[in-house]
Amino acid sequence: MTAMVIIGAGQAAGQTAASLRQGGYKDEIVILGDEAHPPYQRPPLSKQYLSGEHGLERVYLRPEKFYADQSIDLRTGVTVSSINRTQKTVMLDDSQIIHYDKLLIATGSRPRKLNIEGSDLKGIHYLRTIADVDGIREAMKSAKSVCIVGGGYIGLEVASVAVVAGLEVNVLEMEDRILQRVTTSRMSEFYHSLHSNRGVKIHVNTACSGFSGVDGKVAEVICGASAINADLVIVGIGIIPNVELARDAGIDCGNGILVNDHCQTSDPDIYAAGDCTNHPNPILNRRLRLESVPNAMDQARTAAANMLGGDKIYAAVPWFWSDQYELKLQMVGFSMDGETEVLRGDKDTNQFAVFYLHEGAVVAVDAVNSPREFMVAKQLYGKQVNAADLSNPEFELKSLVGK
Secondary structure, eight states, X not given: OOEEEEEXXXXXXXXXXXXXXXXXXXXXXXXXOSSSSOSBOSGGGGTHXXXXXXXXXXXXXXXTHHHHHTTEEEEOSOOEEEEETTTTEEEETTOOEEEOSEEEEOOOEEEOOOOSBTTTSBTEEEOSSHHHHHHHHHHHTTOSEEEEEOOSHHHHHHHHHHHHTTOEEEEEOSSSSTTTTTSOHHHHHHHHHHHHHTTOEEEOSOOOOEEEEETTEEEEEEETTEEEEOSEEEEOOOEEEOOHHHHXXXXXXXXXXXXXXXXXXXXXXXXXXXXXEEEEETTTTXXXXXXXXXXXXXXXXXXXXXXXXXXXXXXXXXXXXXXXTTEEEEEEEOGGGXXXXXXXXXXXXXXXXXXXXXXXXXXXXXXXXXXXXXXXXXXXXXXXXXXXXXXXXXXXXXXXXXX
């Protein structure tokens, strides 16, 4: 009997298992996850799950019974210690050996940690897992002031939940604007104003140099010569891909596990998907390591098809989203690829889209509460357009798709 083994139990892992069954695979599928939960969605953690709007069941990728119904051997709370490529086995930390015919590595990523004075104080949290958010939710019940270190999307999503919950919220960003690494100055300015108007205090050009506490619990965030009161700190300064298992097994890595356009690693019997991978994108003509749900899910489907002997190529335009307050930001491509910005709609109404063009072709869009523009932009990617048509709210964008 053959066996497909999946290391990791996130969205890529869960989708790969489902896709293997959908592809007609009848033999053994084993999922090995180090958390106590079945595969779940991470985006709601910093939004609806943190706010209490969604319960645990709504966070799970599929109901727990799905895995039993599909005869998928889901093992939670286990840790893989090594991969033996010669014997085609993985070893668990209890020395149990599991054989595979094809292996998928979907180990995801982990938060980048601070290693500064006071960083071991209680009350300092990171947000990546259900357990992390459970801890933050409990702390928010008694907290009065929260300081968020990092002005990226995760930090701002948490800020929107915390300020609505009635906490005093400070956001620290060491760059000269929030979201600097992921969007343009126009969008940074919009979100800065949005949060400031809701009561969030944003401090740019401000680095966290340490923490001070009382009775072992954080009380202040030190920023050079100044300090900010905080009885709850949430750090969001980026993530690190979990490549150690692959690297130690001799699989090629470099800012992620290197895969080809079939999601295949340097070992032909081992595939990888999700945040931990670095893949070639033929549409953008460069390699990428993406931290996004669409990437994880699409790579999972591609890997599953090829693990079954298919010849499926992964080629997709990256897209993302972020929910802050009542605003949904949907993004296609990377705004830094554009040389021209075209505004469609009115920022003052919180409903607009910014199209980014390179040599007259659409290479990205940031759409705020504008799902129609977002959907059309996905179809317009790479197409030559007239900027005047994009900016005219009376012009029907769909008419450009077939040209």
